[in-house]
Amino acid sequence: MTRPHDMGGRFGDGPVQPEPQGIAQSGAEWHPRALALTLAAGAHGKWNIDTSRHAREALAPKDYAKFSYYEKWMAGLGFYRRRALFGVARTPGGHRGHG
Amino acid sequence: MPHDHHDHDDHPHSHLPSDPALRVRALETLLTDKGLVDPAALDEIIDIYQNKIGPQNGARVVAKAWSDPAFKASLLSDADKVLREMDLYGRQGEHMVVVENTAQTHNMVVCTLCSCYPWPVLGIPPGWYKSDAYRARAVREPRKVLADFGVTLAEDKAVRVWDSTAEVRYLVFPERPEGTEGMDEEALAALVTRDSMIGTGLPKGAA
Numbered sequence: 592m593t594r595p596h597d598m599g600g601r602f603g604d605g606p607v608q609p610e611p612q613g614i615a616q617s618g619a620e621w622h623p624r625a626l627a628l629t630l631a632a633g634a635h636g637k638w639n640i641d642t643s644r645h646a647r648e649a650l651a652p653k654d655y656a657k658f659s660y661y662e663k664w665m666a667g668l669g670f671y672r673r674r675a676l677f678g679v680a681r682t683p684g685g686h687r688g689h690g
Numbered sequence: 691m692p693h694d695h696h697d698h699d700d701h702p703h704s705h706l707p708s709d710p711a712l713r714v715r716a717l718e719t720l721l722t723d724k725g726l727v728d729p730a731a732l733d734e735i736i737d738i739y740q741n742k743i744g745p746q747n748g749a750r751v752v753a754k755a756w757s758d759p760a761f762k763a764s765l766l767s768d769a770d771k772v773l774r775e776m777d778l779y780g781r782q783g784e785h786m787v788v789v790e791n792t793a794q795t796h797n798m799v800v801c802t803l804c805s806c807y808p809w810p811v812l813g814i815p816p817g818w819y820k821s822d823a824y825r826a827r828a829v830r831e832p833r834k835v836l837a838d839f840g841v842t843l844a845e846d847k848a849v850r851v852w853d854s855t856a857e858v859r860y861l862v863f864p865e866r867p868e869g870t871e872g873m874d875e876e877a878l879a880a881l882v883t884r885d886s887m888i889g890t891g892l893p894k895g896a897a
Contacts, residue, residue, distance in 0.1 A: 599802025599853065601826035607818050607838040609890075612883040614744035615816040621711040626814065627735035628718055630781075631727045640782075640856050644804060660805070660820045662710050668717055675726055 595655040596648045618659075625661040629668055638671045646670040744813035745884035747778050748861055751811060752887065753878035756866045766790055766863070773810065782809035783859050787852075790863045791889075795848045798836070798889030799860045800828035806854035808861050812884060819888065829853060839890045862887050867895040 610616070617623050632638045646667030650658070658666060721727040751773070755762035765772045769786040773779045779786075786808055789797040801807065802825050807815040818824050827835050832849045836842070843849065852860045864886040870878060885891025 596803055598822060598826045599800070599829045601822075602830075604823040604826045607821060607824045607827070607835055607890075609839050609885070610816045610818055612745070612885060612891075614740065614746075615814050615884075617740075618817055619711070621714045623736045623740060624718070624732065625710075625714050626739065627732040628714065628721065628727060630735050631731040632721060634728065634731065635726060644856060647804070659710070660817075662713075665710060665713050665717060668721075672717065672720055672724075672726070675724065 594648060595652045619661075622661050625664050625668075629664050632668060632671060637675065638668075642671065643667050739809075739814050743809065745811075745882075745887060746879070747813070748808070748811035748884075748887045749879040749882035750875075751776065751778065751861075752863060752882045753875040755863060756870075756878050757875050762863075769861070778810045780810045782807065783811060785858045786811070786861060787858060788861045788863050789850070789852060791865045793847070793865070795850055796843050796889065797850050797852060797860075797862045798828065798832055799852045799854060799862060800825060801854040802826070802829055803853075804856075806856055806859060808859035811861055812887060816884070836890060839885065841891060862889040864893050865896065867893050870895065 629643065643664075647655075647663045649670075650663060650666055654666065655663065718727065718729070718732070722729050751765065755765050761772070765788050769788045770779065770784075773783070773786055789799075791797055799807075801819075805815055805820040807819060824835065829851050832851050833843065836849075854860060864882065866878075867881060870881065873881075881894040881896075883891050883893060886893045886896075
């Protein structure tokens with residue numbers, strides 16, 4: 592089934608907005624914190640690139656479309672927190688985890 | 691924690707503030723309290739990606755390859771080995787492929803599913819790389835996307851778009867601009883922009 596993250600080739604999007612060269616600048620003050628928190632959470636080996644991708648891709652389609660980039664990251668990390676605390680794999684959309 | 695019962699309903703965000711900045715702070719507190727995150731590590735990570743790891747790393751690689759044919763051959767055939775030797779290897783860049791622009795072919799990199807990007811050589815991706823518009827359009831109408839960046843290629847030049855995965859990350863090796871024959875590596879590196887290594891730009895001085 593096509594999920595909202597699988598957007599390659601999709602129609603209807605507007606122009607791409609270029610940015611200055613060099614190290615990419617943060618869009619908001621909390622973005623670097625969100626990034627760092629997501630990376631630091633990997634220290635225990637239970638949260639990695641695959642679990643984080645799964646958590647974000649399992650967001651409800653309306654949330655995936657609505658959330659900004661790092662909001663998706665934070666929603667994914669919320670999934671990790673709940674799983675880490677309860678040992679239950681519930682996806683952000685509220686469903687049992689599956690691909 | 692008093693709000694834990696919410697974790698078992700179908701509205702998992704209801705217990706966290708809706709404002710993203712506050713939500714980050716709340717998550718940081720929760721994860722730190724549970725020993726899942728080391729707060730000292732956060733500042734270090736932020737410093738690394740705001741000040742130390744960025745496209746200047748990739749520019750160094752490109753400039754060296756422009757200057758040294760043997761190095762270039764190694765880079766194109768086994769990028770992981772070369773980048774490891776240059777200490778430009780690590781998280782989000784474990785399996786690197788370098789794709790060479792030529793007079794016949796222009797390469798461009800996207801991650802349609804997410805935002806996969808070669809962090810050790812380019813740092814954190816710019817906002818546009820992560821945008822829906824870029825992810826959706828790069829594979830369907832790359833020349834129009836290039837036009838958004840002010841880049842127009844010859845019509846007979848092929849455009850090849852590489853869709854990154856969680857495992858494989860791409861770096862575009864741009865064409866060396868004409869008239870740069872006498873330049874040393876440092877001067878050459880200054881011509882290599884971030885976007886020229888993603889394929890949405892050309893090096894400074896390139897026609």
